[in-house]
Amino acid sequence: MLRYAVIRLLWLIPILICVSLIIFVLMDAAPGSIIDSMINEEMTQEDIEELKREYDLDKSVFYRYGKYMLGLFRGNLGSSEISGLSVFDMYKTRFPKTLELSLLSLVLGTLIAIPMGIFAAKHAGTIWDNLTTAFTLIGLSMPSFWLGLLLLIWFSHSIKLFPAGYDGTWKCYVMPVIAGGFSMSASITRQTRSAILDVVRQDYLRTARAKGVPEWRVTVKHELRNAWIPIVTQIGMMLAMTMAGSAVIEAVYSWPGVGRLMIEAINQRDTTLACGCVILTATLYVVLLLLVDIVYAFIDPRIRAQYSAGRRKKRRAEA
Amino acid sequence: MLDECMTNSDVVLDVQDLVVHYELKNEVVKAVNGISFTLQKGRSIGLVGETGAGKTTTALAIMNLVPKPPGVVKSGTIDVCGYKMLELKPKQLEKIRGKEISMIFQDPMTSLNPVISVGEQIAESVKLHENVSASEAYDRAIEMLELVGIPGERAGEYPHQFSGGMRQRVLIAIALACNPRILIADEPTTALDVTIQAQVLNMINDLKKQFGTALIMITHDLGVVAKMCDDVAVMYAGRIVEKGTLEDVFNDTKHPYTEGLFNSLPDITKRESELKPIPGLIADPTKLPEGCAFAPRCQYATDACRERPPTIHQISPTHLVECTAYDNPGFQIEGWQNHG
Numbered sequence: 001m002l003r004y005a006v007i008r009l010l011w012l013i014p015i016l017i018c019v020s021l022i023i024f025v026l027m028d029a030a031p032g033s034i035i036d037s038m039i040n041e042e043m044t045q046e047d048i049e050e051l052k053r054e055y056d057l058d059k060s061v062f063y064r065y066g067k068y069m070l071g072l073f074r075g076n077l078g079s080s081e082i083s084g085l086s087v088f089d090m091y092k093t094r095f096p097k098t099l100e101l102s103l104l105s106l107v108l109g110t111l112i113a114i115p116m117g118i119f120a121a122k123h124a125g126t127i128w129d130n131l132t133t134a135f136t137l138i139g140l141s142m143p144s145f146w147l148g149l150l151l152l153i154w155f156s157h158s159i160k161l162f163p164a165g166y167d168g169t170w171k172c173y174v175m176p177v178i179a180g181g182f183s184m185s186a187s188i189t190r191q192t193r194s195a196i197l198d199v200v201r202q203d204y205l206r207t208a209r210a211k212g213v214p215e216w217r218v219t220v221k222h223e224l225r226n227a228w229i230p231i232v233t234q235i236g237m238m239l240a241m242t243m244a245g246s247a248v249i250e251a252v253y254s255w256p257g258v259g260r261l262m263i264e265a266i267n268q269r270d271t272t273l274a275c276g277c278v279i280l281t282a283t284l285y286v287v288l289l290l291l292v293d294i295v296y297a298f299i300d301p302r303i304r305a306q307y308s309a310g311r312r313k314k315r316r317a318e319a
Numbered sequence: 320m321l322d323e324c325m326t327n328s329d330v331v332l333d334v335q336d337l338v339v340h341y342e343l344k345n346e347v348v349k350a351v352n353g354i355s356f357t358l359q360k361g362r363s364i365g366l367v368g369e370t371g372a373g374k375t376t377t378a379l380a381i382m383n384l385v386p387k388p389p390g391v392v393k394s395g396t397i398d399v400c401g402y403k404m405l406e407l408k409p410k411q412l413e414k415i416r417g418k419e420i421s422m423i424f425q426d427p428m429t430s431l432n433p434v435i436s437v438g439e440q441i442a443e444s445v446k447l448h449e450n451v452s453a454s455e456a457y458d459r460a461i462e463m464l465e466l467v468g469i470p471g472e473r474a475g476e477y478p479h480q481f482s483g484g485m486r487q488r489v490l491i492a493i494a495l496a497c498n499p500r501i502l503i504a505d506e507p508t509t510a511l512d513v514t515i516q517a518q519v520l521n522m523i524n525d526l527k528k529q530f531g532t533a534l535i536m537i538t539h540d541l542g543v544v545a546k547m548c549d550d551v552a553v554m555y556a557g558r559i560v561e562k563g564t565l566e567d568v569f570n571d572t573k574h575p576y577t578e579g580l581f582n583s584l585p586d587i588t589k590r591e592s593e594l595k596p597i598p599g600l601i602a603d604p605t606k607l608p609e610g611c612a613f614a615p616r617c618q619y620a621t622d623a624c625r626e627r628p629p630t631i632h633q634i635s636p637t638h639l640v641e642c643t644a645y646d647n648p649g650f651q652i653e654g655w656q657n658h659g
Contacts, residue, residue, distance in 0.1 A: 186553040203429040209384055210424075211415035211444040211493060214410065225434050300434055 001297065002305040008290045011282060019282050020072070020275050021065060027271045028061040033274050034269045055081065077276040081269055086278030091258060097166075098250070098257035102175060102242035110235060113185040117192025117231075118219060124197060132189065139186025148179040159205065165254040176253045180246055184238045191234040195227035203205035204227070209233030227298045236292030238283045324419075327657035330398075330534050331500050332358040332381065336434040339373070340556075342388070346605040349375040352557035354395075358501065363534035365544035365565075367580070368554035371603045374537045374585035375425070377554075378503045380405075380429055382536075383412055384510070397653040400500055405420065420501040421494040423523075426510050427486035431478040437489045438464070438474025441496050447495045447541050463492040467522060484515035495526055502527070503535045508543065520546060541584060545569065550637075553577045560629075563638035573632075573640040575617045578652050611643060619652065621646050 035051045043051075050060050056067070071078050077087040103160040120132035155175060163172045175278070198221065208222045209215075247259030254260070258277060266271035297304045323516060335355045351373040356366050366374045370416040379385045381397055383404045397404040401417050404412070421444075424430040432440060441460035445451060451459070461471035469481075469489040478486055487507060494502055504523060508516040527534050536547050543549055544565070551568040553561040553576065561574035572578050581596035599616040602608070611629040614620040624643045632645040644650045 037360070095439055106445055203424060207430045207441075207490065207493065209433065210382055210422045212413045212447050213443065214413050214447075222432055222435075226432070233387040237560060301436075302433060302479050305477075305479065309605060 001294070004307070005290060005294070008286070010260045012286050014305070015282060015286065016072075016279050017069075019278055020069070022153070023063045023275045024068070025272060025277050026063075027269060027274060029264070030269070032269055033057055034271070037082075037268065043313060064271070068272065072145070072279070076271040077279065078093055080265075080273040081270045087273050088280075090261065090273065091157040091280050094256060094261045096257060097244060097260060098246075100173060101173070101176055101180060101250070101255060101257060102239060102246065104177045105184055105246075106235065106239050108177055108181035109184030109188055109238065111179070113188035114192050114231070117189045117225070118196055120189070120193040121196035121200060122219075124193075129193075131191065136190045139183050140190075142183070143248075144179050144183045144246070145248040145252050147247055148175070148279075151175045151179055152252065159187050166256055172253075175251050176255060179252070180242060180249050180277070188231065188238065192227070192231050195230045195250060196223055199223050199226045225299070229296055232295055232299065233292060237294075237306055240288040243281075243284055243288065329359045330357050331400055332535075333361050333396075333398040334381065335396045335398075335609070337380055337397065338393040339376050339385055339395075339420070340391050340549075342391055348389075348404070348604045350390075350557055351380065351605055354554075354557070354608070356552055356559065356562065358533050360500070361527075361531045361535055362550065362557065363536060363548045364550040364552060365538060366552050366554055367541065367544055367549035369539060371604065372503075372554040372606075373557035374554055375505055376557075378422060378505050380415060380534065380535055381503065382420065383407070384416075392398050394541075396627065403434050414448070417444045417494075417499070418497050419499055420503070421497070421499040422503040422505060423487075423490050423494045423507045425506045427483050428510065431486055433478050436477055437481070441474075441489070441493050444493055444496045445631060450471070459496065463496050464489070464528070466495075467492045468518075470551075484511050484519065487511060487515075487519055491519070491523065493525070494641055495532070496528065497529050499532060500534045501535065503537065503558075505537045508540075518547055541569075541580060541619055556604060556607060558612070559639075559643065560613065560642070560654075563634070563639045564566045564649055567635065569636035571634070571638065572652065573621050573634055573638070573645070574642050575652055576613050579616075619650075651655055 001217050034055055034056065037047070037302060038051060039048060049058075068078065079086050083090075116132055116135070120129045122286055123129050151282075152164055152175065155161045161171075162174050163169070166172050205222055209216050215220070247263055249255065250257045250259035251263055258281065262274060262277040262281075265271075265277060297307055324626070334357070336352045337351055339351040341350055343521060354373070354377055358426075366377065368374055376385065377388075379390075379501070380392055380395075381399065381404065383397075384394060395405070399415060402415055402419070404409070407415070431437065435443075437501065440462045441463050442453070442456040445456040445459045448451060449456070459475070461474050464474055465658070469485055469488055469492075472492045481489065487510070491507070492569055502523075508519050509521065517634055519545060523534070526532070534547070537545065538544060548565055550564055551562070552559045553568065553574060553575050557592065561572075561577050563571075568577060568588060579595075582595040583597060585594055597616055602612040602615070608614065608625065610623075610625040610627055611617070611620070614624040617624065621644070623646070627643070629641045629643045630646055631639060631641050633639055
């Protein structure tokens with residue numbers, strides 16, 4: 001298992017090289033540059049040239065990329081070209097806010113989704129199942145920024161129940177958590193429904209019922225434990241996606257998270273900051289998905305056996 | 320109160336006029352069509368018949384585990400130790416299943432939960448029915464495993480680490496963990512190698528004697544019946560066509576279908592003798608005929624057989640046959656080939 005984890009983490013290297021290159025090229029291709037906001041009317045052409053030299057804008061994008069990667073391989077994410085602060089520190093201060101938002105959304109989404117998915121599977125083909133399907137379709141097809149804006153209009157503008165942006169109180173969490181949790185619950189519900197449907201006709205459930213296991217326990221212990229893998233995968237992916245910063249929701253609610261940090265960096269053409277955020281986010285994503293894979297082994301003894309079979313083979317080869 | 324069987328008589332199971340249908344979208348599968356039998360304490364009855372005869376459905380109905388939908392118990396009563404199984408609420412059923420009556424399923428490969436250790440699966444049933452702590456239940460599970468010939472230290476292992484025969488033993492251990500009064504064994508050996516079959520059957524027999532359990536053995540194998548059962552009920556198209564003691568049915572075969580079953584058995588002492596299979600296919604349970612369901616395949620069938628439901632004849636106090644041909648007092652079947 002350790003070997004597997006190390007290999008997965010080594011894959012990060014090519015992934016990070018690729019994403020950072022893409023960011024650099026895109027930022028270069030985008031109109032405007034970092035110095036646009038620094039130029040004022042009193043500057044002469046020479047001053048502007050000077051500024052360009054300072055930010056290496058007179059050189060090719062690959063020069064800047066190479067310089068950046070050199071720093072990266074020394075473990076240095078660089079510092080923001082605008083504020084001069086360390087990229088890692090900026091990310092670190094913003095990340096807890098994103099983490100709070102995504103964990104709360106996930107808890108809300110999962111608490112709705114799993115019971116609802118089980119309910120739909122148990123009533124497959126009935127009106128209840130159709131209603132659930134309608135709910136998930138709405139959740140999946142409604143853009144979260146739209147739901148976010150609707151909530152803003154209703155609860156913040158019309159009845160002034162919740163603040164429109166981040167103010168540090170519990171109230172400001174309500175709307176972004178609902179907006180984020182809703183679309184998450186839709187996809188987890190779908191996954192739960194189909195995973196449960198896959199196991200409901202299994203013989204071992206009949207064995208459990210014949211033992212006198214109460215129906216709720218058949219569902220929770222025997223069905224759900226066999227249906228966990230696709231559900232956990234979906235949850236892991238959802239968590240990874242929101243942790244990466246639900247940029248849209250953070251923008252709608254002016255949430256001080258990493259998603260908005262990234263948008264700000266891109267708007268200001270702060271390539272170092274944008275690239276640093278993307279690299280940290282990609283790393284987080286890969287690590288989270290790896291954790292999901294490791295969780296599999298705890299859920300299913302057959303997967304656990306595969307890992308230990310690999311170990312046994314290795315031991316035999318060494319002997 | 321539930322701990323003690325409420326009945327004082329020796330009858331632990333009484334099934335009367337059981338009718339079970341599967342109502343699908345465009346057809347109705349008439350799986351069980353009026354079955355009655357009783358089972359006494361410590362006795363064993365074999366339900367014999369081809370695939371599709373309604374044996375498993377009967378067993379599931381006794382446990383009140385017929386999958387609904389599409390299954391519907393149309394009529395009948397099932398009395399397990401004084402409990403009307405078909406009228407009980409789920410909560411009461413859960414107390415009886417596994418405690419008074421339990422079942423060994425046909426396919427050991429799929430009947431165990433793959434993500435729960437076998438020890439835990441056995442202990443679950445003990446925990447549910449007996450007032451014991453989790454660790455006591457687990458200790459009992461280990462005892463049960465050893466009873467069925469699996470080392471107790473393997474209790475923490477998972478079904479995929481066991482062979483088919485061992486999984487069947489685990490299923491037996493689960494079924495017997497709470498010492499039920501009735502055990503239903505649904506083709507417990509069909510999925511196993513012949514050598515393992517004998518072991519498993521011997522084990523069921525020993526445990527049955529040890530605990531005084533009544534047994535319903537569902538099988539299509541007449542050899543298994545001969546080895547395990549006191550009474551035999553031969554099923555065809557959801558009805559019991561012949562019922563009696565082992566001697567009645569084996570030595571004084573009356574029903575043409577039973578005769579056909581015996582004729583389909585290979586005889587290893589006469590290798591040159593040809594098998595005589597029953598012609599045709601088992602009756603389609605969605606289109607059962609007006610008259611006797613076996614008539615289309617029966618060499619003795621007359622118009623009377625085809626036109627009206629078969630009549631029931633009591634051959635002896637224990638022996639019952641459902642066949643119109645016996646309306647004629649002189650009627651006799653040819654007797655099966657390998658007889659005597």
